[in-house]
Amino acid sequence: MSRIFFDNAATTPIDPEVIAAMTEVMTKNYGNPSSIHSEGRSARAIIEQARKTVANALNCSIGEIFFTSGGTEANNMALKNSVRDLGVTRIISSPLEHHCVLHSLDAIVASGSARVEMVRIDEKGSVDPEDLKAKLASSDEKTLVSLMHSNNEIGNLLPMDEVAVICEEAGAYFHCDTVQTMGYFPIDLDATNVSFLSGSAHKFYGPKGIGFVYINNDNIIKPYLDGGAQERNMRGGTENIYGIVGLAKAMEKAVAEREVRAEKISSLKRYFIEKLTATYPEVTINGNPDQSHFKVLSVSFPESDKGDLLLMNLDLHGISASGGSACSSGIDVGSHVIGHLHPDSKRHTIRFSFSHHNTTDEVDVVVEKLGGML
Ligand SMILES: Cc1ncc(COP(=O)(O)O)c(C=O)c1O
Structure with missing residues (x-):
């Protein structure tokens, strides 16, 4: 059976067309994207094409997409870099976030660099927007709001547009963990003001170990991984070109279907x-x-x-x-x-x-x- x-x-499960796209690149494109010779240039072009696919899907600019090893890294990067580089001293989040967010918050609090407040959650597990507004109004501190778009365990959806407006009006940054919704719900970053969001290919029929973080152009942050100049200096390390191609193919199909x-x-x-x-x-x-x-x-x-x-x-x-x-x-x-x-x-x-x-x-x-x- x-x-x-x-x-x-x-x-x-990985979509067969994703496997085919990855296999083709594995077979033919072994160049290091940082090399200036022909093999390198063609690998670089493949990565930039994939970035364009992701940016088009989200209606943002290609310079705002950075490939990562997945959702965990994307969320770590958004939270830790906004404290380190944007002067955030308070994060408002919820106790129902994924462990990669909750444990990042623990690490931030332990380092003494920012404090965390938890927004009120109602009996069904939804964020109370009035409590979020009240918390934002209670302090002038530089604040990041980190709330997931869909809870991975109970499925609750956050009204992302509404929360984006609340954050904008309060002058707060907004990080949204979109790992469970990426490719499932339309997200238009031209219309919705989000500072950071995250994606992970294996949640939408792509390969594991590849994802991305969207970082709004207004936020100038420093590298998350120190190393070479990959990902426009933001994340050193030779790019996972097969994963990136697989992610883009999976995203393209998720949007089309x-x-x-x-x-x-x-x-x-x-x-x-x-x-x-x-x-x-x-x-x-x-x-x-x-x-x-x-x-x-x-x-x-x-x-x-x-x-x-x-x-x-x-x-x-x-x-x-x-x-x-x-x-x-x-x-x-x-x-x-x-x-x-x-x-x-x-x-x-x-x-x-x-x-x-x-x-x-x-x-x-x-x-x-x-x-x-x-
Ligand atoms: C809501 C949410 N955020 C983040 C992650 C982590 O993503 P990844 O497995 O790509 O590290 C997951 C994985 O289950 C998730 O469901």
């Missing part, structure tokens, strides 16, 4: 919710259903003796899902997001996350198989 992959917020994919995944999620709640009325859905990423569905099951084995039993039945976030070395240490929202709950939470490759037949199988596991 073929496996059912419902863990597409953790990662996505965005509506079709979104429609397919949204209706699959609706079908899953209807079927699951009709079959097991005692399940609860986490997060805010009115503002939710169509690919993420976090479900809590009632306390039961078999609950701890739920993920393992799903895996044994050929179904891949996640206990929360899969970014903590595969060990289910419990989700800080669910823990924050439901600190006393003994229910068992599973994150199902979908792709345009999934089908309603797969949903039927999962809902049926869950019966023996609860």
Whole structure:
């Protein structure tokens, strides 16, 4: 029996056209992009073409896109460089951010260079915009607001445009972790004033270990990695040309197929919710259903003796899902997001996350198989 992959917020399978684009460059373009000879120049041209694809997708300038090793590095760079180079002394964030943001904030606080305030989160896990406004108004300090566009565990979406306006009016920088939404939702950086955002190819059918950070032209920051002059002096190290090509191809397809994919995944999620709640009325859905990423569905099951084995039993039945976030070395240490929202709950939470490759037949199988596991 073929496996059912419902863990597409953790990662996505690489699109065959992406593999083909990468393989072609691997085969033909081994030049170092910094070399001035022909091989080097053609590698450089490939990277700059890829940068253009990303910049076009976001309606920003090519000079604002810097390739990184992924979302973690992009977020580290935005947070740490804005403290080091832009004089930020206060960061307003939320307790539901990804660990790469939360742990960067811990490191910043430990260094004594800035302090962190957490914005109020409502019972469904959404940011309270009034509290954000109040916090911004409470101090004249140079402030960076760091809030994710979609939560990777419960799917809640941030009204990015609204938060961008709030930050702009308060004179604050705005960093948005867009790792889960990049390629899924339109982002127009000409219309929306964001200081930094991040992307990671493996979340939109590209390869792992490659991503990018968008840094608004108004923000002059110094290199994150010291070394050569790569990435216009911002990130030393020979470029991951295969990854960059794969990222650009994946982005190009994500943009071209965005509506079709979104429609397919949204209706699959609706079908899953209807079927699951009709079959097991005692399940609860986490997060805010009115503002939710169509690919993420976090479900809590009632306390039961078999609950701890739920993920393992799903895996044994050929179904891949996640206990929360899969970014903590595969060990289910419990989700800080669910823990924050439901600190006393003994229910068992599973994150199902979908792709345009999934089908309603797969949903039927999962809902049926869950019966023996609860
Ligand atoms: C919201 C969010 N931010 C950042 C990351 C980290 O991205 P990467 O795996 O590219 O380091 C992830 C990965 O799960 C994520 O979901």
